[in-house]
Amino acid sequence: MARLRYIDALALALREEMRRDPNVFLIGEEVAQYQGTLELSKGFLEEFGPQRVVDTPISEVGIIGLGIGSAMAGLRPVCEMMRMDFATPAYDQIVQHAAKIRYMFGGQFQVPMVIRGPSGVGLQLSAQHSQAIEVLFAHVPGLKVVVPATPADAKGLMISAIRDNNPVMVFESLRMYFTKPDELEAIQPGLSEVPDDPDFSVPIGKANVLREGKDITLVAYSWMTIQALKAANELAKDGISAEVIDLRSLLPLDMNTVLASIKKTHRAVVIQEQWPLYGCAAEISAQISERAFYDLDTPVLRVTGAFVPMPYAKNLENLAFPTEVDIVAAAKRSLGGK
Amino acid sequence: MAKGQTAALDAAKYRRFYEQMVHIREFEEECLRAFQRGGHGIGGYLHLYSGEEAIAVGIIGALDLAAGDCLIGHYRDHAYALAVGSPPGPVMAEICGKYDGCSKGKGGSMHICDAERGFYGGYGIVGGNVPIALGLGWALKYRQQAGVAVCFFGDGSMNQGAFHETLNMAQLYKVPVLFVLENNGYAMGTSIERSHANTDLTDRVGSYAMNRKKIDGQNIITVHEEVSQIVADMKANPAPFFLECDTYRFHGHGAADEAKQTVVYRTKAEIEAAKANRDPIAIAAELLLEAGVITDEDIVRFHDEAVIAAKAAVQFSDDSPVPPADELLKDVYA
Numbered sequence: 001m002a003r004l005r006y007i008d009a010l011a012l013a014l015r016e017e018m019r020r021d022p023n024v025f026l027i028g029e030e031v032a033q034y035q036g037t038l039e040l041s042k043g044f045l046e047e048f049g050p051q052r053v054v055d056t057p058i059s060e061v062g063i064i065g066l067g068i069g070s071a072m073a074g075l076r077p078v079c080e081m082m083r084m085d086f087a088t089p090a091y092d093q094i095v096q097h098a099a100k101i102r103y104m105f106g107g108q109f110q111v112p113m114v115i116r117g118p119s120g121v122g123l124q125l126s127a128q129h130s131q132a133i134e135v136l137f138a139h140v141p142g143l144k145v146v147v148p149a150t151p152a153d154a155k156g157l158m159i160s161a162i163r164d165n166n167p168v169m170v171f172e173s174l175r176m177y178f179t180k181p182d183e184l185e186a187i188q189p190g191l192s193e194v195p196d197d198p199d200f201s202v203p204i205g206k207a208n209v210l211r212e213g214k215d216i217t218l219v220a221y222s223w224m225t226i227q228a229l230k231a232a233n234e235l236a237k238d239g240i241s242a243e244v245i246d247l248r249s250l251l252p253l254d255m256n257t258v259l260a261s262i263k264k265t266h267r268a269v270v271i272q273e274q275w276p277l278y279g280c281a282a283e284i285s286a287q288i289s290e291r292a293f294y295d296l297d298t299p300v301l302r303v304t305g306a307f308v309p310m311p312y313a314k315n316l317e318n319l320a321f322p323t324e325v326d327i328v329a330a331a332k333r334s335l336g337g338k
Numbered sequence: 339m340a341k342g343q344t345a346a347l348d349a350a351k352y353r354r355f356y357e358q359m360v361h362i363r364e365f366e367e368e369c370l371r372a373f374q375r376g377g378h379g380i381g382g383y384l385h386l387y388s389g390e391e392a393i394a395v396g397i398i399g400a401l402d403l404a405a406g407d408c409l410i411g412h413y414r415d416h417a418y419a420l421a422v423g424s425p426p427g428p429v430m431a432e433i434c435g436k437y438d439g440c441s442k443g444k445g446g447s448m449h450i451c452d453a454e455r456g457f458y459g460g461y462g463i464v465g466g467n468v469p470i471a472l473g474l475g476w477a478l479k480y481r482q483q484a485g486v487a488v489c490f491f492g493d494g495s496m497n498q499g500a501f502h503e504t505l506n507m508a509q510l511y512k513v514p515v516l517f518v519l520e521n522n523g524y525a526m527g528t529s530i531e532r533s534h535a536n537t538d539l540t541d542r543v544g545s546y547a548m549n550r551k552k553i554d555g556q557n558i559i560t561v562h563e564e565v566s567q568i569v570a571d572m573k574a575n576p577a578p579f580f581l582e583c584d585t586y587r588f589h590g591h592g593a594a595d596e597a598k599q600t601v602v603y604r605t606k607a608e609i610e611a612a613k614a615n616r617d618p619i620a621i622a623a624e625l626l627l628e629a630g631v632i633t634d635e636d637i638v639r640f641h642d643e644a645v646i647a648a649k650a651a652v653q654f655s656d657d658s659p660v661p662p663a664d665e666l667l668k669d670v671y672a
């Protein structure tokens with residue numbers, strides 16, 4: 001087991017897959033000569049050459065289209081969005097093309113591609129670079145939407161995404177990129193550990209019970225999972241035992257793990273970074289109500305961000321997305337002040 | 339028609355091209371009749387290729403599909419499948435939403451494909467197929483395969499951002515994509531004059547420093563001879579090429595606006611003049627008769643056989659079942 005930063009785990013996964021399979025290539029803005037805006041692909045150009053580590057113009061439609069066509073022809077492109085926000089100009093290519101090609105041609109083609117990049121709220125990046133738009137894609141059949149929270153999942157899910165025969169979007173947590181292993185270990189021992197096993201991967205579609213508990217279930221993903229773990233630590237001080245489920249992927253959505261937990265705890269809080277309406281917390285709450293209503297002692301609660309574009313000013317930004325404090329408050333509300 | 343064009347034609351090849359064009363025409367006309375008759379399962383949209391046959395036949399006839407050349411189309415796509423050699427029955431069955439359709443009835447008229455023969459399908463979003471063509475060409479280049487990917491699109495696509503991102507990247511990376519503009523003068527009901535600030539569409543591509551040419555898309559010999567040379571050059575020195583084929587569509591944008599077209603955006607006289615003077619099949623007949631490649635008897639026979647083949651395709655479709663209900667949830671994920 002190595003203790004790694006999230007960004008290093010991502011880079012390791014990409015490097016290992018590119019070494020393993022000559023059909024895998026990385027394409028995006030500033031990925032080669034600049035070595036990635038956050039230096040994720042440092043050394044890649046030297047190791048793999050310009051044919052497999054490809055700088056592009058600022059043309060997301062072209063990048064994604066190139067990925068789709070080359071994937072249909074048998075390659076395994078990894079298309080980097082400098083930020084996943086920039087996938088929005090290519091929404092047509094992703095939603096209208098990549099997602100539907102297999103179905104509308106009766107299974108004659110497959111699109112084994114990865115669309116990945118940093119994502120999420122905060123860091124004073126303001127309205128257009130600080131948001132959680134993964135739900136816009138998680139609505140669409142044909143896509144997979146992966147949201148790793150930990151360094152181990154960053155590596156293991158990325159490997160699975162590259163090997164998957166479907167278009168997979170990986171929304172990486174920018175907040176987690178540079179978080180030091182020591183900080184993660186302080187939240188929960190083992191949280192920064194990544195298995196050394198070269199065959200290590202994490203299957204897409206299986207949620208992870210990151211912390212076991214018996215009083216309440218906290219369901220989260222990506223950076224909010226880390227907030228939920230912090231909240232669980234706080235709740236423990238008050239004698240409340242919280243179970244933390246990290247969804248790992250929004251599509252497919254592993255409800256079985258969530259429902260099994262609720263059978264045990266009878267209470268749930270679902271957490272997501274941003275807009276509540278029609279969001280993933282709404283979907284999970286609805287499914288719990290439909291499938292586990294009689295297991296519940298109290299209504300499912302949602303903890304979400306404010307329904308506003310992300311403001312820049314630090315004080316306003318802090319009000320726009322949830323933190324462990326909001327999660328603790330919701331959990332206590334669910335428990336009726338226990 | 340260029341003088342002396344018929345001097346040294348490959349007779350067998352051009353007989354086949356003529357036959358293919360006639361078969362495509364009769365297939366499309368039979369589609370329209372089946373749509374208007376009703377009862378065959380054709381719903382939604384139906385876009386017909388009549389009037390543009392020389393482009394699909396002449397260009398696809400210049401490709402080596404078995405060696406990896408490939409193509410991608412848009413929603414006016416039946417002809418591409420027929421030109422690569424897809425049997426007409428499954429193409430018609432797809433148009434009619436039947437289980438024996440090439441896409442199992444899940445795609446319909448706009449989403450015909452033939453993976454085995456290198457046809458990567460028809461797409462319903464104007465310009466949406468253009469970036470994907472870049473990837474098809476990219477894969478050829480990545481594997482150091484001497485091939486070309488052909489991208490068919492219409493004049494409407496050139497006003498989409500996707501088109502311009504793609505052309506820039508194709509030229510930047512020297513990706514062997516042959517961009518084929520089928521300029522039929524109208525994006526649905528909006529003419530070139532009403533939608534392009536510069537109506538010289540080949541000139542619009544000049545800013546990408548890409549090799550380009552405008553040709554008469556109604557003349558099968560012009561199309562095929564030009565493209566054969568272009569494809570050979572592209573294989574020797576991988577790079578994209580933009581080819582504008584001047585053409586005309588005989589029917590409305592879709593079968594549904596067959597009546598409306600002459601009320602709102604073009605005149606009956608314009609359509610009749612094109613049918614009289616710019617019919618690619620009539621032009622081919624004249625040229626190939628003159629060259630001694632086909633005879634008057636051939637013309638009659640090819641036509642009659644094409645009519646029978648088109649009706650047989652409808653019969654094949656009528657005999658095919660609708661997709662079983664359990665197909666609904668299949669093919670979403672690999």
